[in-house]
Amino acid sequence: MTMSWWFYRFQKVKLVRLPQAHLQKLDLSAPESLTSEVFREKLEAAGISLYEPDNVYKVPASHSLKNSQENITCRPLTQADEEIFTAFCADISEQDLDDAWVELDHWVVYGLFIDGKLAVASSLYPFRDSKLADLGVVTTPALRGKGLAKILVSYAHEQMQERDYFLQYRSQLDNLKSIGLAESMGLELVGQFEGEKTED
Numbered sequence: 001m002t003m004s005w006w007f008y009r010f011q012k013v014k015l016v017r018l019p020q021a022h023l024q025k026l027d028l029s030a031p032e033s034l035t036s037e038v039f040r041e042k043l044e045a046a047g048i049s050l051y052e053p054d055n056v057y058k059v060p061a062s063h064s065l066k067n068s069q070e071n072i073t074c075r076p077l078t079q080a081d082e083e084i085f086t087a088f089c090a091d092i093s094e095q096d097l098d099d100a101w102v103e104l105d106h107w108v109v110y111g112l113f114i115d116g117k118l119a120v121a122s123s124l125y126p127f128r129d130s131k132l133a134d135l136g137v138v139t140t141p142a143l144r145g146k147g148l149a150k151i152l153v154s155y156a157h158e159q160m161q162e163r164d165y166f167l168q169y170r171s172q173l174d175n176l177k178s179i180g181l182a183e184s185m186g187l188e189l190v191g192q193f194e195g196e197k198t199e200d
Helices: 036-045 079-090 094-100 148-162 176-184
Strands: 007-009 013-017 054-058 072-076 108-114 117-126 132-139 166-172 188-195
Touching: 054 176, 072 148, 079 108, 079 117, 094 132, 108 148, 117 148, 132 148, 148 166, 148 176, 166 176
Parallel strands: 013 188, 132 166
Antiparallel strands: 007 013, 054 166, 054 188, 072 108, 108 117, 117 132
């Protein structure tokens, strides 16, 4: 089914993604009186369910952090780096890996190395049929809190710009650890996203 992007602005920006056919079921003839509560009532009446909202962050235009340390390098990771990536993951808890969802077989993967050892990994994948790329990032525990993830995100941002993609980072509203990571990386909160539940 072809999907369309639709934007509804309330007191807080929320993005609701619905197929064109579903929008035709909703009476949106008076958008000036449309509140979040009324919109949800219309969705429920039409039998449309949404996932719980995610905070959506973007890389701000001013986000540029050039690496000036000679012992730090950033580069793409490939399947040839499987042994390096496996050793890196061995130092990270299963919960942290699940939360970050950084996988070597994702669409694009980047790594930050210190003295040749992988310290931060980030993977990206296209978000639905858009020009947005979802971002996941994880740092080895011993090196957290040093701004390394921000360096790698800046590198990934530059690489994605060359592909005409925009980075986005999504976090569940109650995931304080993920929200803290977004803030530490200098990302900008732009709103919330709710997608339609579908049967896959």
